[in-house]
Amino acid sequence: MDPGTAALRDFERQALAHMDAAYNLAFWLVRERADAEDVVQDAYLRAFRAFATVTGDDIKPWLLTIVRNVAYRWLSVRKRRTNVIPLDSVLPNADRDEAGPVFEIASDAPSAEDMLLGRADQALVHRALDRLPPAFRETIILREMEELSYRDIARITEAPIGTVMSRLARARDQLKEELTELIAKETRNAL
Amino acid sequence: MRCDHDRARIALLLDGELPAPERDAVTRQASDCADCRRYQSELLALRGQLRRARATPSPALADRLRLRLDYEAAEMAAGPARPVTPGRRAAQLLDRLEPYWRAYGRQAAAVLAACLLSVAATLWWVGQNAGPGPDQAHDVLAAHVRSLLQDNSVQVASLDTHTVKPWFAGRLDYTPVVKDLAADGFKLEGGRLDYVDGRRVAALVYLRRLHRISLFIWPAEGPETAPQRAKIDGYNLISWRKAGMRFWAISDLDETELGQLPELL
Incomplete structure (x- = not known):
């Protein structure tokens, strides 16, 4: 195997393992399935070209940094090219296929009877996430969905650790508030 | 607590x-x-x-990524050095001019400034007078006909907009709009790079029945313009500007059918 092919296989082995994480981050930043896939492709090409310069065992934070940069560039291009579509017009049912069953009870939530949060419809969760400012959203997504450490999140989002912690706390508070409010509204409408 | x-x-x-x-x-x-x-x-x-709420990619994404990476690796292996960019060439030239620059720097700067000024004035004057002028139309026609003369009019052949669009990344300094218009009777065949109006541009190839359509796209500042039609040597041409992009569509397809494209894009 020539060195070029070896480098390619090595990159594929390490990078494709994080494809789901890359896609998830891209999706929650650009909020468009097709665009998110394009972002991942673009980011992986850039990562491959720069792969020789990477040191360290875990390439996940490095890879996600590139994904994030590409996603933000993509967003600014999209904003320039088209009129911005108000988020609310696309949201409510856009991702129905992904939404989990209605009123599913969170498996790891104790004392579920007084825990409204655990029973929210996934569409509501999506809506609540969309209402977060992007800086909060990316922070909580990297922590809760990708299970990254504060240090890695700080590196990816180019923010000090203290900022990561406060963004995380505020993202959680805001999500809880939004969700409680959305659930209350939903319940009222149902009645 | x-x-x-x-x-x-x-x-x-x-x-x-x-x-x-x-x-x-x-x-x-x-x-x-x-x-x-x-x-x-x-x-x-x-x-x-x-x-x-974690979003999962379509099952095809991994294969698409592998394909793109293979392509990229093959390209990197074929040409070890990336083509010399204008920026790098300019830097090399400046290095070579260094001694002269030291000796005649001031005069050179004055002459250069004068030249730039006159070039800018000329460009401005030309820009004032030219819309998507006949030169562009002839470039578009030549590029389209040339592509028909070759065995293959596309460099990346795919029905899939998500293969074609990223192919342009790194080859152009902008991202062309690549839409799947199969439902409207325009089948995407692929894309290629072309050279029109003195710049590298994206050319997409669509098929309508047996008629091949080249669609050229490049960035152009200015307000949206209504489609303008032209007919040269039996080819129908349409040009319009939308969302900061200049579009040119050309084909031997009937004028009214080709005329649907501006609305679809």
Whole structure:
């Protein structure tokens, strides 16, 4: 195997393992399935070209940094090219296929009877996430969905650790508030 | 619960960021005090909800990525050096001119400034007078006909817009709009790079029945313009500007059918 092919296989082995994480981050930043896939492709090409310069065992934070940069560039291009579509017009049912069953009870939530949060419809969760400012959203997504450490999140989002912690706390508070409010509204409408 | 301080420590515990010596104490507190317990279960419920909201890519994405990477690796192997960019060439030239620059720098700068000024004035004057002029139309016609003369009019052949669009990344300094118009009777065949109006541009190839259509796209500042039609040598041409892009569509297809394109894009 020539060195070029070896480098390619090595990159594929390490990078494709994080494809789901890359896609998830891209999706929650650009909020468009097709665009998110394009972002991942673009980011992986850039990562491959720069792969020789990477040191360290875990390439996940490095890879996600590139994904994030590409996603933000993509967003600014999209904003320039088209009129911005108000988020609310696309949201409510856009991702129905992904939404989990209605009123599913969170498996790891104790004392579920007084825990409204655990029973929210996934569409509501999506809506609540969309209402977060992007800086909060990316922070909580990297922590809760990708299970990254504060240090890695700080590196990816180019923010000090203290900022990561406060963004995380505020993202959680805001999500809880939004969700409680959305659930209350939903319940009222149902009645 | 001593409020904020304790909440922060519970969050740290659940995030696995609490230093080992404190873990036991906070764990105990989280189970002893009712408010803490409630807070902890709220965080866990939220976590469960968020994990379930994780978005998953289409099953084809991994294959598409591998394909693109293979392509890229092959290209890197074929040409070890990337083509010399205008920027790098200019830098090389400047290096070589260094001694002269030192000797005649000031005069050279004055002459250069004068030249630039006159070039800028000429360009401005030309820009004032030219719309998407006949030169562009002839470039477009020549590029289209040339592509028909070759065995293959596309460099990247795919029905899939998500293969064609990223192919242009790195080859152009902008991203062309690549739409799947199969439902409207325009089948995407692929794309290629072309040279029109003195610049590299994206050319997309669509098929309508047996008629091949080249669609050229490049950035152009200015307001949207209504489609303008032209006919040269039996080919129908349409040009319009939209969303900061200049579009040119050309084909031997009937004028009215080709005329549907501006609305679809």
